Amino acid sequence: MLVGGIEAGGTKFVCAVGDTSGKVVDKICFPTRDPETTLDEVQHFFAKYEISAIGVGSFGPIDLRRDSNTYGTILNTPKTKWKHYDILGRLERDFSVPVFITTDVNAACLGEYKYGAGKDVNSCLYITIGTGIGAGFVHDGIIFQGKNHPEMGHIFVPQHKDDDFKGVCPYHGNCLEGLASGPAIEQRYGKKGHLLSDDQQVWELEAFYIAQAIVNYTVMLSPERIILGGGVMKQERLYELIRKYFMKQMNEYVHVGNIDEFIVAPKLGDHQGIVGAFGLVDGVD
Known part of the structure; x- marks a missing residue:
């Protein structure tokens, strides 16, 4: 049927x-x-x-x-x-x-869990980084939900010492979405992300913020795998940069195994x- x-x-x-x-x-x-x-x-x-x-x-x-x-x-x-x-x-x-x-984003997480990059683990977190930032968490085939759906893109992360950008979130200013979403990149630099592909500092700063968020999600939810999708992640260099900053910021507090298998790209396009x-x-x- x-x-x-x-x-x-x-x-x-x-x-x-x-x-x-x-x-x-x-x-x-x-x-x-x-x-x-x-x-x-x-x-x-x-x-x-x-x-x-x-x-x-x-x-x-x-x-x-x-x-x-x-x-x-x-x-x-x-x-x-x-x-x-x-x-x-x-x-x-x-x-x-x-x-x-x-x-x-919950549906996207379930899709990757059942058919894609998370199908060989019991729990995975899918984060989309694009026009906004959101995340869904699936454990043993069940989508996590509290009183209502989580809004993980609106957590607060410490701002980089060289970044005085006020953020674009209309509710929180410099929350994660306010600092690291596609519109945040465009407003901070005056250009869309795809026009900044060769500017290494743009992606170092982006990875710095996303990695902090992943540290927070890891210590709270302890997922077996984290899958990063969305338009911003079309900049494929971000995966290695995020892994680097994650390892530095986590400082060996939580053992996640092979970092290349812990933070991954989607498999379902x-x-x-x-x-x-x-x-x-x-x-x-």
Whole structure:
């Protein structure tokens, strides 16, 4: 039986039909517009198939508390037309099949855990570093969640002594996302990251901040593997720099084994979100 997957991003929606082994049968991508227009396109795509369930990895913040009256509702997003929109309710009404929803980064983590760079370990952390910074944690096949979904991109890290940048986060200024996201790089240097490829100091500073975050996540969650994705990580030199700063900052306090196998790149390219959405419905008949 086929299942549906939706990667509901802030700039684009990806919809796919496949199975819970991660195989994609058909896929479509279109821009994220207002909720009604966008979800009409979603409905039109899936109408061609008989699906047993749908998994959704959505931009947020989103209410994931199952006992909440607003479960499955987009919360205080800067995308004003989506603010307080019940995306889960709309999908359940449109398709009359079980719909499973989580954040986009949680879905990406589950995808890598089940089918990619984390499939040989019991726990992994997936961090996306791009327009924003977020992370998801999966242990024994279960996505970690507290009262609501974690916002790991908004932790605070000590600022480098030579960096007086105020940060771009509208809520916290110089939190991790405020200092190390794609927009932070662009605002600090006046150029997008891909135009700074040859500037070693740019990536040394970036690695300095990301490594601090990974130290924090490691001592708190003790994952077996950390997977780094997102647009900023297209600068492949970052992996070695991050490993170097991580080892220096951790200072042998926690033994992580082979550092090249602990901090790794994704194995699913840019498809971990959609196959992770398939993984959300694993076990549904």
